[in-house]
Amino acid sequence: MENGTGHAAGADAAPPPGQLLTGKQEHYLKRELISLQVRDEIAELNSPTALRRFGAPFKSEFGEIAPIDSDLPILRFIFVDHVRKFPFLDQAKEEEFWQDKLQTFLELFANKHISSSEDRHEETKRRKLALKCEKLVELMMVSGIPTASGYEERIRFSEMEVVDRGANEQGLLVNIPEGHFINGWDVNVASVRTTLVKRTVRYHQHAEFILRVRQQGKPDRYVGRRFGEFAKLHKRLHTELPGKILPPLPRKNKSSSVSSTLLGTGDDDASSVSSVSTQDVNLSEEPRSSRNLTVKQPADKRSSSRSSFHRVLKSPRASSEIVAEPVTLYREEQRVSLRAFLRTLLQNPRIAESKAVEEFLTANPVTLNEEELMDIQRRKEMDAKRIEEQRQFYEIARKRAQELDVYMEQFRQDIVENNGLTKLFQEIRAKQSVEELSPQYQKFAEWLRIEVAATIYHLFLAEDNSPELFAQAKRIHSLVPYTLMKNVIRIANPAAVMSGVLDLFLAQPFGSRSLLQRIFSLTIHDGIKTFQKSIDGLSIKIDDVVLVNKLRAFTAADEEVKNEIRQEAKDDDVDIVVTVLRSDLIEPELSPAQIEKVFNSYVAWVNAVENVDTEMHQGAQWFAYLKQLLKLLTRQRDKSMMLSIIEEPVTLQLFRDLFTIFYEPLVRVYKSANVYSSITDFAEFADDAIAVIERAQRQDVSADPNQTVQAFIDLCARHQHSFYKFVHEVHLHDNGLFDSLMGWLEDILHFLRKGPRGGGKLDMNALFRGAIGVGQIDAELAIREIDSLVKWHEDRKKWHHDKTRQKMAAEGAGTGVGAVESVPGSATFKGSDFGLDEADLDDLAIDDAASNTSDEDSADDELDPIALERKRRSKQADRLRRTAGEPVKPEVKEILKLRESFGAMLRMVLAD
Template identity: 40%
Template sequence: MTELLSPIQEHYLKRELVRAQISYEVQQLSDFKSIASLGPPFVGAGGALHDGYSKLPVMTHIFNAQVQTFPFINSVNPKEFWEDKVQTFVESLAQKDLSSSADRAEETKRRRIGRKLTNLIALYLSSGLQTTTPMEKTAFVQPPAEDGVRNIDLDKIVVDLYDAHYINDIDVNVVGVRIVSERHGFLYEDHAEFMIKAQFRGAPPVYVARRYSEFRKLQTQLEKEFPGKPLPTLPSHNKSTTIMGDFDDSDSISAASEESDHENESSNRPNPIAKFFSGNKKQVSTYPREKQRITLRSYLRALLRNTQVVKSQSLLEFLFRDRLKPTLEELKDMDNRRRLDIKRIEDQIEFYKIATERARVLEVHMSEFKQDLMAPGGLQKIFSEIRTKDSVDQLSPKFQKFLEWAEIEFGGTLYNMFVADDSSPEFFSQVSRIHKLVPYTLLRAVLRVSNPMAIMKGVIDLFLAQPLGRRSLLQNILIMVLSDDIKVQEKAITELKKKVNNASIVASFEAYLDASYSVKEEIRARNSDLIMSIITSPMISQMSPEAVMEIEAWYTAWNSAVEGKHVENSDYVESFSNLTELFKLMVRKRDKDQIQNLWNEASTMGLVKTLFTIFYGPLVEVFRSAKVHEAVGDFEKFMSDLMRVVRAAEGNALSSDPNQMVQEFYELCQRHVPALYKFIHQVYVHDNGLFDEIMMWISGIMEFLRNGNGKKLDLNEVCRQGQVNAGVDIAKVQREIDSIVAWIDERREWREQQRAHKKSTSDNTQAIKEWQDALPTHGLDGSAFGLDEKDLAEVADDEESDLDDDLSDEEADIGLSAVEQERRRRARLLRRLEQQAHAPVRPEVTELPKLREFFQLALSEVLRPTVV
């Protein structure tokens, strides 16, 4: 029979139909009331059993093939757990009718999580469904791209240190430190001031000097200005001094003169690497507060990345107020510290180059390990070796080579965390303090004689116990927390009701919140502003025509204020602002009331207790048998060793051979891998088969992704059925698929351009961070697991689009007026529209959706388990 589709067209038709089917099924299950449609073990009204594969084939397959088979819950009694506990809870939750994104005028976390899960399911099915066309599966699988390690332009990275890197149109750098003496009575006291260079795009640089106490004051001001908004943490005070050989004076003065004259044309500068090494070290020099300078630079750049904070008057005054002209000595210090930055980055690059070359030596062995991993049952075979071998020395050569590669990879990660990054000194200081505070000896002694999991089980049993049918301690705590929050909201609602002073408006809001889903949907579709839709809706509004006209005048004034226009009557603006705040608080209060009621129900606590028993019980047995106290001692040794290696690396960072530094971090990991392996082996041996079940479950997913379930999906037949029964135009279907393929390639190219632009406007540490991913993976990419690389890339694009398109920034809007919140929401919407205006537009398809019903019929037969 003639094939209607090429392999490429078939691949993308399958993907589009999978997504359409998932969207349809999610819509069917959106209110949780149709859970019985998934079929057994769920039951419908009167105990009726539905055929889930015919109505909801995708979700039924996910539930039966992956959820029910997950270790821990694969041995539960289906009726007692799924029907009596889970279904009862889900149906109770459905009755609560929690608010949606449209009600809150913001995207809820539930919706974001749901979208991510939908993308994962689409990727899973697109990869796992096998079609009758052999070439469809590999039509777009491409070999992994060459590692970027060999193509990095070292000169360009170092040259970047000369040039401004703007973050939200401001470039900032802590370029130097000066020591200033102040007289206190008869004594003089020295303190450090950090020289900050800042400039707007297109403007000359500005120099200011700030003490650490001024940084602390800035942090306090920003916390008051943005209450509730997560801000970068101010690095702790660090008075350490860095020692380094001095550079040639004449060269430093020459560079200082260039800085003073603001000659920023990089094309006129000599090669920075050659210039750096041409300096002759004359003597040892000290650089006070060098580590503090680096951490404060990282802190300021983190502040600039926040689009709200960067406009703060406090931050702008901190960066540009009290300008000064650096002295010749200060310019020399700036130049030398710039040289330290160059040397630091050059050493980091050399570190990653050496680590990468060492990893390449293991390429042959890694390829063999990959073949074993990807073979049928390969994952179980690898982990069975962990179970049977007592030590690393007994492992097969291929496994040992894999561990060597992992040691290099992890060593590079540790180096980046504790040495290479601008925030590394602060992070190391925090970890070091925590390490000193942990009572390892006492903890080891306690774990030797007790089982923490059993203790926790007893504590949680205490929290979940319901004496004489009364509420448990956990219920009382959660309800008390919710009650406190509800009381705060009730107080705010009462105050706003007094300001609104209109019982009809409040009654209309309450009627909307209590309305059915269909009524809410109809109201939302009537007007762009939800409050005006409620007020003017004949279905629920209790307003007189005169009152409606007055509120429309309020809305007009409020809308003008949001758009920045002059408003004659500010009272109207305040009145409508009160309405928006009142409605928002009523929505949130109702949600919390419903959640409180849910916690009060016996079905909720019954499910919590059952889940705890299912998941926690096996872990109690594992910890009882494994020697956990020995692992605590091994961890203490590793942390002490790590602190020693990092201190040595910090002390020698600007003078040691990068090869030696690679060796230090590699040997650090090598020394402690045997202890880690011993702990994993002990846990695995005493797990009562739990790890084997987990590996089998993962292997089942991998097998489906690579080879499907043994059945073939005939998409050509789906097209024929659509053509015969629904008059689908196959030629038009082909054109629509081709246009989607072209759009995907155009969007990917556009995304790459966007990323390149972001990278070019980010700070200098961005180039170094890319080296974290530089070590070769030897083909252990998505295609090895049956995932199409372009499909993976598109999921990543969708995730990035979600971040760009996110219109809600609730934390950033805390404390702002309703007008300002709406103004920011519209600004975010406008920014998204501007971004989309330049992005390739997804082509409209009209013929493809007609195939979904026929695709569902074919899919139900492919995913339905074969009855043996």
């Protein structure tokens, strides 16, 4: 199976008796052929005629298509066995819904030929979604359909599991607030001081946050920033990066904390920090000894104040004597939340590279005095004690959860066995309280209380942004009119309300467009007009109507013509703009002078992008206008196509049907279960949770963490009956809905665990033997190709594992305070419990990491086209650097000859 170094003995092992292929060879041959089949089927969905070759319930001019004759056997199996059987959709009528509405809509969409990733030179959301679906479908088929031999085997590395487990156990390390870089910056809001700023006559006090900024190869830098400067940074980023979604700026918080430093002359460990929240500190009444004070003169010159900290008078003492010195840490909660805000910003490479961030973190550095350095040290101690408190909380919660492992293992086995989920929910329906449940289910409830308690603690106490999040939650809770909501929901008939709303938005009086169509159309029209303004501006800069019209004609051309031009551009390795403008397939034709200008500007473009010749910038800029124009024309056509789809009657009918199919059953459950009564229960839980969190904020850090853990667990215990009552009532009055959902889930789990219901298996050895017998493949060459695939998967796993370990080592502690693991107990379920092999899940993670690309930034549209092209190439170079050393997938040709016979076998297995 595996040798001592962790490398699989794999392809070198002899096949089992009577078999041509080893366990690894047949698994990775199966995986490769399934992967190719899935890729082809998903790509085929782009065809307008794909559903007509799909089979029932979709109509076809070829008549009824048997499962064994479907061109899309995998997708058809998933649709018929899982999608169509999904509760709600299982009631949809074949002809009225699936054919007349859904099929008509999807074929209508496919015929519009909305632009692809290749057209736009960017990764579209549809392309990313298709890649994700492709990998998930492949995982489902590879895990669910077994081989006939029973010897199927995956590559595993034993040391992977050790390192991954160690990484989870060391999750607390990510809490260390210093010594790690985020996109080139290591930033800590290290201290807070007060400044006096003279405006007219009087001096005004302001808090100034001291940032410690570190960059690779440069000395540490300290800068002082007031809260208003953080707000200006936020506003400037909105201006510099229009369209970029930014994290919200924390609200101003004047809370301070008290640090009690315990000093002893002979015991280095005799120090601890306790924090007491003092809300809305009045600065005028705050002792001067509790904070730093810097006077900011009108000329912005700062002078250090005299010492404002209590000093320990060193007198002869016994080594065990300890002196407590309380010091107010001014605006401590604001400091921590601003640190979280900055680090969240820096997580985005585009923001981290922005001019606004660079100036904010580097402009006007300051020199710190002794008192400010002492304050930084105290803040470090506070961070360290906060981390220690979190570690103790999670350690105690973990131990309590582990005490339930024996019961959780029994619960896991009950769920994993056949109909386990159905049995669980049948018990919930039958028993009216948690105390009446079976012992293993009661223990599961106890385990859940610990998990929920840890989650609440993690969200509202453990993270840098917890104070801000807690303040927002309190604010929202105080504004929600729970009693009014309860009475409205109790009296109102939601089915009638939604029916009226649907009629209002979807009605088409006298055949005119509905209100919903008008709203969508208005929005899309605005987008089309915006594009047209930009197109008109570029047309003026290009100053050639013929070129503009030819590019416009290309975007409106038939798909066959577009594909021919795209292939020509790919074959000649030139930009699509050049190919379009020189093509005879698109009218009008260009004059020799125009063609020469286009080619010269293209050469200038290439040189300018590669920074070869700055003197050719003018010609490059002209070609850049052509590229930008084609992109805008393509997007404008997309919006026009979307507008035409929205105005189709079938779109409106499909929307109404989908809403009715999913909404009406939920409304029936909602009314019969008296859901409105749970609103009061939730309000009471929120009140109680706020009180518990505030007590935990006020308590001494050195308090017994067992009390903290128990306080949050008791919070959950006090309200578990209300939650259980809600779940029980919903299941009691669900009219069989939840039974249907559980049955649907268990059908999927049955496939993953045991394969298709008919018991079909893929006999890879018979497939291979048959191909050899008829001379379809060269056996020796095919075996070499399979072995090369096994070796590639093995090398790729090892490469990904080593790269992950190197990344963890390079990043060190992580990204900031508060990133502690929130799950206290050991993992309860494994992928294998649901029929998913852990090695297949590892492969999915590797594929996902390899195909993962950063989201396209809407602000990129505002960039100069040359700068945008440089950025695109830079991203490609970054991707190449990230994948440096990744084993290259070997080219296979011989085993591809098995695809047709494998497809026939796959149809037989899935059609049973």
